[in-house]
Amino acid sequence: MTAAHYINGQWVAGEGADLITVFDPSLGQPFAELKATSAAQVDQAVAAARQALPAWKNVSASQRAAYLRGFAEQIDQRREELITLQMQNNGKPRHEAVVDIDDAVATFNYYAGLAEQLDARQNRDVPLPVAGFTSRTRLEPVGVVGLIVPWNFPLVTSAWKLAPALAAGCTVVLKPSEVTPLIEQTYGQIADAVGLPAGVLNIVGGKAETGAALSNHPGLDKLSFTGSNGVGSQVMRSSATHCRPVTLELGGKSAIVVFDDCDLDQAVEWIVAGICWNAGQMCSATSRLLVQDSIADALSERLKTALETLRVGNPLTGEVDMGPLTSLAQWNKVNEYFAIARAEGLRCASGGDVLRDSGWFVCPTLYTDVPLTSRLWSEEIFGPVLCSHRFSSEEQALTLANDSRFGLVATVISADLQRAERVANALEVGHVWINSIQAVFVETSWGGTKGSGIGRELGPWGLSAYQSVKHVTHCLG
Structure with a gap:
């Protein structure tokens, strides 16, 4: 089998029982195979990271920054092959794959910039109220971290974790998803290219067995996981057993709130982007549409037209707006x-079915006037499926938007910016967009409330997640 895993600076073949088959979702056909790593190989990866x-x-932070800038440059140099792989393995339209590569480059450059400031911040004095004492602050690495990343944004979610770590x-020991294992191998190739010391980055591919071996490993000092709530709960239990910190970025069932003073055509553009980007396979998908009742019918008609005119197809054979499910x-x-x-008798305005010609395509779908008791209203579907519900007042809109076990993101659309700001402040989520697509900047935080996870990624908070604070206090006698 191919040497597909990166342990202690060496490429090795998997020795696990699982065979990973990599598919092109536009065709529903395999195009690569690799064997998963074994639990013993996970042990080797953790041991290499520990060593x-x-x-x-103890390398200066400025030297670490130079490596990170090397990662950014190398990703950019491999741009075309990475874009093609995103289209082939994820089914992403080209314009989405380009955004992913740009995001990864920006993330490594951003954390390189933060790293360049770390040496100057080290050992800062702490003002104390008592004479005869001094204290200084040290920011130290947490240690050996396990990173488990999902299949919907490979290269990107791993950059969000790997760069600050x-x-x-x-x-680091990084475990990619078995659905999209190939693109994360790029990080091992780049580690070789920039001369990253052996053992600093290890990549172990596999299915549930590999994930369990890593999340249960006693040699980790922290674990960061992005994925489903079900697996996240297991990861959290494993971390609790070892009393170690964990960052979890989990599911969402996010609301997009549309008031009656909006520009309907512009609102449609933002709504469609919020549910159809990456074929709706986003934890941040704004899949609950809350629309003020006076414009609900007119907005639904425009949405129906917009969804039915989306170009759905294979991104490798033509320009498309939405690709297949992965x-x-x-x-x-x-x-x-x-x-x-x-079965629930929902009113389907558009779509509501899969496409069976070839590959794993589904119709962009809109259900209108969905009752709050519907499973589709409350459960994360992870596809281009939008459910709408009417509201009459700002207070009702807020109540409906916050009535969820998730709290990742939300969008507010209104010409009244004071109202939009009021609503944004009252939404129980980690990130709100006002009159915008879901623009994610590395300088801002990412993470949610309630069942959407624990902790924050991106921004300075993403770096803090991998740092331990130590104070050294002296009695001057």
Whole structure:
């Protein structure tokens, strides 16, 4: 089998029992195979990271920054091959794949900039109210961290974790999703290209067995996970067993709130982007549309037209607006929700079915006047399925938007900016957009409330997640 995993600076073949088959979702056909890593190989990766930690954390932060800038440059140099792989393995339209590459480059450059400031921040004095004492602050790496990333934004979610972890001085064991294992191999190739010391970055591919071996490993000092709530709960239990910190970025069932003073055509553009980007396979998908009742019918008609004119197809054979779902399992899941919608008698304004010609395509879908008791209203579908519900007042809109076990993001659309700001401040989520697409900047935080996770990524908060604070206090006698 191919040497597809990166452990202690060496490429090795997997020795696990699982065979990973990599598919082109536009065709529903495999195009690569690799064997998963074994639990013993996960042990080797953690041991390599542990061995590399003392030297890496004592490298100056400015030197670590130089490595991060090398990662950014190397990703940019590999741009075309990475874009093609995103289109082939994820089914992303080209314009979305370009955004992903730009995001990864920006993330490494941003954390390089933060790392360049770390040496100057080290050992800062702390003002104390008592004479005869001094104290200084040290920011130290957490240690060896496990990073488990999902399949919907490969390269991107790993950059959000890997860049700040390396900047902080941590060593890393990264586990990509078995659905999209190939693109994360790029980080191992780049580690070789920039001369990253062996053991600082390790990449172990596999399925649930590999994930469990990593999340349960006693040699980790922290674990950061992005994925489903079900697996996140297991990761949290494992971390609790070892009393170690965990960052969890989990699911969402986000609201997009549309008031009657909006520009309807502009609102449609933002709504469609919020549910159809990456074929709706986003934890941040604004899949609950709350629309003021006086414009609900007119907005639904425009949405129906917009969804039905989207170009859905294979991104490798032509320009498309939306590609397929990334896996057969996800295609089956969305199809099950279409069946639930029919059983519940939901009103389908557009779509409501899978496309069966070839590949794992589904119709962009709109259900209108969805009752709050519907499973489609409350459960994360992870596909281009939009459910709308009417409201009459700002207070009712807020009540409906906050009535969710999730709290990741939300969008507010209104010409009244004072009202939009009021609503944004009252929404129980981690990020709100006002009159905008879901523009995510590395300088701002990412993470949610309630069942959407624990902790924050991106911005300075993303770096802090991989740092431990130490104070050294002297009695001057």
